[in-house]
Amino acid sequence: MGKVDNNKKQKETTLYNAAYELFSQKGLTKTTISDIVNAAGVAKGTFYLYFHDKYDLHEKLVAQKVTGMVINAFQALSRKDLNNFEDTVFFLIDHIISQLEADHVLLNFVYHNLSWSTFTQTILDDSMRQLDIPTQLDTFLLQSNIHFEHPEFMFFTIIELIEGTAYNCIYYQQPAAMEAYRPYLHKAILGIISQFQIS
Amino acid sequence: MGKVDNNKKQKETTLYNAAYELFSQKGLTKTTISDIVNAAGVAKGTFYLYFHDKYDLHEKLVAQKVTGMVINAFQALSRKDLNNFEDTVFFLIDHIISQLEADHVLLNFVYHNLSWSTFTQTILDDSMRQLDIPTQLDTFLLQSNIHFEHPEFMFFTIIELIEGTAYNCIYYQQPAAMEAYRPYLHKAILGIISQFQIS
Amino acid sequence: MGKVDNNKKQKETTLYNAAYELFSQKGLTKTTISDIVNAAGVAKGTFYLYFHDKYDLHEKLVAQKVTGMVINAFQALSRKDLNNFEDTVFFLIDHIISQLEADHVLLNFVYHNLSWSTFTQTILDDSMRQLDIPTQLDTFLLQSNIHFEHPEFMFFTIIELIEGTAYNCIYYQQPAAMEAYRPYLHKAILGIISQFQIS
Amino acid sequence: MGKVDNNKKQKETTLYNAAYELFSQKGLTKTTISDIVNAAGVAKGTFYLYFHDKYDLHEKLVAQKVTGMVINAFQALSRKDLNNFEDTVFFLIDHIISQLEADHVLLNFVYHNLSWSTFTQTILDDSMRQLDIPTQLDTFLLQSNIHFEHPEFMFFTIIELIEGTAYNCIYYQQPAAMEAYRPYLHKAILGIISQFQIS
DNA sequence: AATGAATGAGGGTTCATTCAT
DNA sequence: GATGAATGAACCCTCATTCAT
Numbered sequence: 001m002g003k004v005d006n007n008k009k010q011k012e013t014t015l016y017n018a019a020y021e022l023f024s025q026k027g028l029t030k031t032t033i034s035d036i037v038n039a040a041g042v043a044k045g046t047f048y049l050y051f052h053d054k055y056d057l058h059e060k061l062v063a064q065k066v067t068g069m070v071i072n073a074f075q076a077l078s079r080k081d082l083n084n085f086e087d088t089v090f091f092l093i094d095h096i097i098s099q100l101e102a103d104h105v106l107l108n109f110v111y112h113n114l115s116w117s118t119f120t121q122t123i124l125d126d127s128m129r130q131l132d133i134p135t136q137l138d139t140f141l142l143q144s145n146i147h148f149e150h151p152e153f154m155f156f157t158i159i160e161l162i163e164g165t166a167y168n169c170i171y172y173q174q175p176a177a178m179e180a181y182r183p184y185l186h187k188a189i190l191g192i193i194s195q196f197q198i199s
Numbered sequence: 200m201g202k203v204d205n206n207k208k209q210k211e212t213t214l215y216n217a218a219y220e221l222f223s224q225k226g227l228t229k230t231t232i233s234d235i236v237n238a239a240g241v242a243k244g245t246f247y248l249y250f251h252d253k254y255d256l257h258e259k260l261v262a263q264k265v266t267g268m269v270i271n272a273f274q275a276l277s278r279k280d281l282n283n284f285e286d287t288v289f290f291l292i293d294h295i296i297s298q299l300e301a302d303h304v305l306l307n308f309v310y311h312n313l314s315w316s317t318f319t320q321t322i323l324d325d326s327m328r329q330l331d332i333p334t335q336l337d338t339f340l341l342q343s344n345i346h347f348e349h350p351e352f353m354f355f356t357i358i359e360l361i362e363g364t365a366y367n368c369i370y371y372q373q374p375a376a377m378e379a380y381r382p383y384l385h386k387a388i389l390g391i392i393s394q395f396q397i398s
Numbered sequence: 399m400g401k402v403d404n405n406k407k408q409k410e411t412t413l414y415n416a417a418y419e420l421f422s423q424k425g426l427t428k429t430t431i432s433d434i435v436n437a438a439g440v441a442k443g444t445f446y447l448y449f450h451d452k453y454d455l456h457e458k459l460v461a462q463k464v465t466g467m468v469i470n471a472f473q474a475l476s477r478k479d480l481n482n483f484e485d486t487v488f489f490l491i492d493h494i495i496s497q498l499e500a501d502h503v504l505l506n507f508v509y510h511n512l513s514w515s516t517f518t519q520t521i522l523d524d525s526m527r528q529l530d531i532p533t534q535l536d537t538f539l540l541q542s543n544i545h546f547e548h549p550e551f552m553f554f555t556i557i558e559l560i561e562g563t564a565y566n567c568i569y570y571q572q573p574a575a576m577e578a579y580r581p582y583l584h585k586a587i588l589g590i591i592s593q594f595q596i597s
Numbered sequence: 598m599g600k601v602d603n604n605k606k607q608k609e610t611t612l613y614n615a616a617y618e619l620f621s622q623k624g625l626t627k628t629t630i631s632d633i634v635n636a637a638g639v640a641k642g643t644f645y646l647y648f649h650d651k652y653d654l655h656e657k658l659v660a661q662k663v664t665g666m667v668i669n670a671f672q673a674l675s676r677k678d679l680n681n682f683e684d685t686v687f688f689l690i691d692h693i694i695s696q697l698e699a700d701h702v703l704l705n706f707v708y709h710n711l712s713w714s715t716f717t718q719t720i721l722d723d724s725m726r727q728l729d730i731p732t733q734l735d736t737f738l739l740q741s742n743i744h745f746e747h748p749e750f751m752f753f754t755i756i757e758l759i760e761g762t763a764y765n766c767i768y769y770q771q772p773a774a775m776e777a778y779r780p781y782l783h784k785a786i787l788g789i790i791s792q793f794q795i796s
Numbered sequence: 797a798a799t800g801a802a803t804g805a806g807g808g809t810t811c812a813t814t815c816a817t
Numbered sequence: 818g819a820t821g822a823a824t825g826a827a828c829c830c831t832c833a834t835t836c837a838t
Contacts, residue, residue, distance in 0.1 A: 008801075029228050032828065043803045048830070112311060116367060116374055153383045156374050157364060164359030175355045184352045184395070191390030196383070207818085231811060242820040247813075406822075427626050430807060441824045446809070510709060514765060514772055551781045554772050558761030563754060573753050582750045582793070589788030594781070604797090629832060640799040642835080650833075 012050050014040045016064070019057050024105040028058055062113040065106060069099050074136065085144040086193065090186060093162060101170055101178060111167045116156040147198045154196040158189055211249050213239045215263070218256050223304040227257055261312045264305060268298050268313075273335065284343040285392065289385060292361060300369055300377060310366045313358070346397045353395040357388055410448050412438045414462070417455050422503040426456055460511040463504060467497050472534065483542040484591065488584060491560060499568055499576060509565045514554040545596045552594040556587055609647050611637045613661070616654050621702040625655055659710045662703060666696050666711075671733065682741040683790065687783060690759060698767055698775060708764045711756070744795045751793040755786055 018039035022031040033054055037044050051057040073095040082088045100107040134152075141151055148154055165185055169178040217238035221230040232253055236243050250256040272294040281287045299306040340350055347353055364384055368377040416437035420429040431452055435442050449455040471493040480486045498505040532550075539549055546552055563583055567576040615636035619628040630651055634641050648654040670692040679685045697704040738748055745751055762782055766775040 011802085033830085034828080044805095044829090045803055045831080046801080049801070053829085150383060152374050153380060156367070157360065157383065157387045160363030160367065161356065161360045164363050165356060168355070168359065175351050181352060184349060184356065187394040188356045188391045191392075191394035192387045193390075195386040195390035210819095232813090233811065236821095243812090243822095244814080244820055245818085248818070252812080409823085431809090432807075442808090442826095443810080443824055444822080447822070451808080548781060550772050551778060554765070555758065555762060555781065555785045558765065559754065559758045562757030562761050566753070566757065573749050579750060582747060582754065585792040586754045586789045589790075589792035590785045591788075592791075593784040593788035608798090630834090631832065634800095641801095641833090642799055643797080645834075646797070 011040075011042060011046060014042065015047065015050060015057070016061055019054070020061055020065070020105075020109065023058060023061070024109050028054070062110065066110050066114055069096060069106070069110065072099060083144075085146050086190065088140070088144075089158075089189070089193070093158075093185075093189070094182075097162070097166055097170075097178065097182070100166055104171065107167065107170055111163070111171075114159070114163045116159055148193075148196045149198055150196065154192065157192055161185075161188065161192070210239075210241055210245065213241065214246065214249060214256070215260055218253070219260055219264070219308070220304075222257060222260070223308050227253070261309070265309050265313055268295060268305070268309065271298060282343075284345050285389065287339070287343075288357075288388070288392070292357075292384075292388070293381075296361070296365055296369075296377065296381070299365055303370065306366065306369055310362070310370075313362045347392075347395045348397055349395065353391065356391055360384075360387065360391070409438075409440060409444060412440065413445065413448060413455065414459055417452070418459055418463070418503075418507065421456060421459070422507050426452070460508065464508050464512055467494060467504070467508065470497060481542075483544050484588065486538070486542075487556075487587070487591070491556075491583075491587070492580075495560070495564055495568075495576065495580070498564055502569065505565065505568055509561070509569075512557070512561045514557055546591075546594045547596055548594065552590065555590055559583075559586065559590070608637075608639055608643065611639065612644065612647060612654065613658055616651070617658055617662070617702075617706070620655060620658070621706050625651070659707070663707050663711055666693060666703070666707065669696060680741075682743050683787065685737070685741075686755075686786070686790070690755075690782075690786070691779075694759070694763055694767075694775065694779070697763055701768065704764065704767055708760070708768075711760045745790075745793045746795055747793065751789065754789055758782075758785065758789070 015036060019031070019036045022035050022039060025031075026035070031054065033047055034044065036054070036057075037047050051060075073092045076095050077088065077091055080091065082091060100110070137151075137155060141148070162185070165181065166178065168174045169176060169181045175181070214235060218230070218235045221234050221238060224230075225234070230253065232246050233243065235253070235256075236246050250259075272291050275294050276287065276290055279290065281290060299309070336350075336354060340347070361384070364380065365377065367373045368375060368380045374380070413434060417429070417434045420433050420437060423429075424433070429452065431445055432442065434452070434455075435445050449458075471490045474493050475486065475489055478489065480489060498508070535549075535553060539546070560583070563579065564576065566572045567574060567579045573579070612633060616628070616633045619632050619636060623632070628651065630644050631641065633651070633654075634644050648657075670689050673692050674685065674688055677688065679688060697707070734748075734752060738745070759782070762778065763775065765771045766773060766778045772778070
């Protein structure tokens with residue numbers, strides 16, 4: 001990678017970082033391209049060398065952040081040695097919830113962007129294609145000896161459940177803080193899993 | 200209510216209707232106050248006699264629509280004679296899902312606004328205060344003879360689950376159409392209920 | 399016409415005048431909407447209340463100026479009492495050439511916009527519809543007793559000839575000043591008329 | 598001419614060709630230097646090695662195209678053996694009109710650039726200086742035995758007439774297609790010639 | 797000579813808001 | 818209360834031009 005390419009990648013990263021900060025602070029609508037380039041310390045025209053508009057940037061950033069969060073969880077999982085299916089699911093869920101609890105900026109940012117379709121349709125750039133989550137989950141199911149009716153429906157159900165509850169509990173502490181609610185979230189997920197499991 | 204007040208109320212209603220249509224078609228961000236007043240057939244200045252800005256109008260409109268949808272479901276319930284707890288819950292859920300399926304405009308509109316906090320914090324105007332949903336649910340639980348650990352957590356869990364799954368299934372048909380997914384949603388809710396139920 | 403309408407017409411006129419001056423000085427391309435509103439002393443947004451863009455304004459302005467010039471010539475003609483066909487044609491031509499000689503700004507402005515299609519296709523606003531030049535010419539021909547083969551071709555030929563020659567002679571004094579060239583222009587037109595005339 | 602010079606000339610030619618295509622399609626104003634270099638397949642900076650700006654390129658391109666068109670006509674004439682003056686004039690005129698009819702891109706491009714001053718003032722590069730049209734016309738007149746009062750006025754008159762009428766007839770078919778109008782154009786020119794001829 | 801990433805001035809356009817009528 | 822013409826700040830985006838490579 002030549003000096004120029006290196007420099008390009010750096011500019012792009014600076015723009016991503018600046019935008020992430022601003023989107024989190026002011027929201028997508030109130031953040032302007034001027035804001036972003038000012039914060040990034042580049043000229044306005046430079047923005048358009050990398051992104052079509054702020055929505056383009058946002059979309060790519062969401063894909064990055066969501067995927068990054070899940071990658072973290074799986075990497076942490078690989079360092080554990082869990083054989084039990086339910087423990088594994090809870091580990092992943094709790095890891096993601098912990099990340100969201102630790103970083104409200106991230107929480108706010110991925111809310112409403114952490115959905116099943118993010119994993120199945122997101123246009124990931126090359127650096128992220130390493131992690132194909134649906135495939136990983138399939139492999140993971142094969143390794144355990146448990147069988148589910150429509151496992152993709154189950155995962156969809158669980159993910160949508162987490163997204164909504166995590167945001168309310170962490171951000172608004174509504175109807176309770178995550179600490180208080182978490183046991184019930186676990187229970188609910190257990191209930192869901194038991195319904196999908198086959199004999 | 201005098202003629203003048205009547206006329207006022209009419210202008211306000213026209214603005215609500217026009218805005219609802221436009222917000223649904225173009226989204227909040229791309230809808231301008233000009234669009235709204237043009238569609239409503241009133242002068243620009245008139246808008247400011249009723250609302251502070253378009254976000255004010257939007258907030259009030261969401262409260263109206265969401266509450267209206269739930270009112271519909273409870274009214275339909277009162278015309279039935281269901282004694283079984285689970286049947287009652289499913290009736291309400293399916294009624295709301297049907298409303299959303301029948302009216303994509305409504306679906307789009309309430310998405311991200313149909314959450315537990317809508318019921319507990321929403322600023323409702325006088326005409327809506329008649330319906331206090333958390334209280335209704337409490338009454339409803341007392342009437343049945345089943346007992347739950349933290350019933351408010353259970354309802355919260357169910358509502359958040361429905362919001363996310365309904366939007367994806369109805370709007371994007373992702374991961375499947377609601378018709379195909381609904382049995383599994385019911386199953387999942389059964390699983391959740393069973394976990395919260397006390398002996 | 400109320401105070402408001404009066405004011406509106408005035409704003410529009412101010413914009414026309416400012417634009418005419420600027421288009422003539424800097425050309426259409428180099429004149430910006432900012433230039434126009436600054437010169438007119440109105441806000442930028444006001445421009446868009448009256449015109450779609452600068453090309454819209456330009457088009458309307460050309461129609462005004464060209465038609466105005468021809469109206470002047472016909473009005474002057476009506477104050478004369480010319481019976482001879484050729485004298486009438488020369489009177490009109492010379493009158494128009496005089497206007498262009500007297501006002502280089504106008505000359506520059508109508509150049510390449512003074513063509514047969516301007517008269518047949520121009521979208522004229524109501525104030526100008528009074529003057530339907532092709533019809534006036536028809537009437538004029540009927541009154542005289544001379545007959546031409548394809549008179550519309552003849553007028554087209556003459557107009558295109560004048561447009562090109564007038565611009566070069568008046569503006570660039572090329573190949574000669576109008577004073578020197580005019581007798582030859584008259585001759586050329588006589589030659590053209592004689593060719594179109596029927597026995 | 599060395600390899601390097603050859604390569605240079607090639608780049609320049611590529612830029613000319615790309616620009617010609619683009620100017621014709623989108624017009625001078627809407628064509629950007631980016632467009633040109635993209636179409637030509639060279640880097641942006643390269644443009645500035647050959648031209649000062651797009652107007653510079655345009656000016657040179659017009660001179661090329663207009664002169665080329667006239668050269669074609671004279672070369673075709675040299676292959677004929679016409680002695681009659683009027684036939685010669687008509688041959689040249691019709692040849693040029695045919696070129697314009699066959700190539701609307703060219704028509705559009707030379708319109709407003711095909712005027713007397715193009716021949717007398719155009720900055721021609723070396724390759725074109727071979728053709729000095731005013732001188733050629735003089736020679737041509739001497740060869741015939743006809744005498745005209747101010748022949749340069751006559752040619753000027755004829756050229757300006759053709760420019761305006763050809764564009765309208767060919768491009769807009771206004772007031773008629775060139776096929777229909779051409780006999781009358783010939784007539785008009787005959788009329789003009791007869792007026793300038795000396796006994 | 798050739799490149800093309802970076803620049804940033806400045807264009808067009810929108811639109812919430814005001815205020816005289 | 819109701820109007821809608823007028824405003825002008827602030828947005829998005831373009832593109833001629835530069836310059837390190």
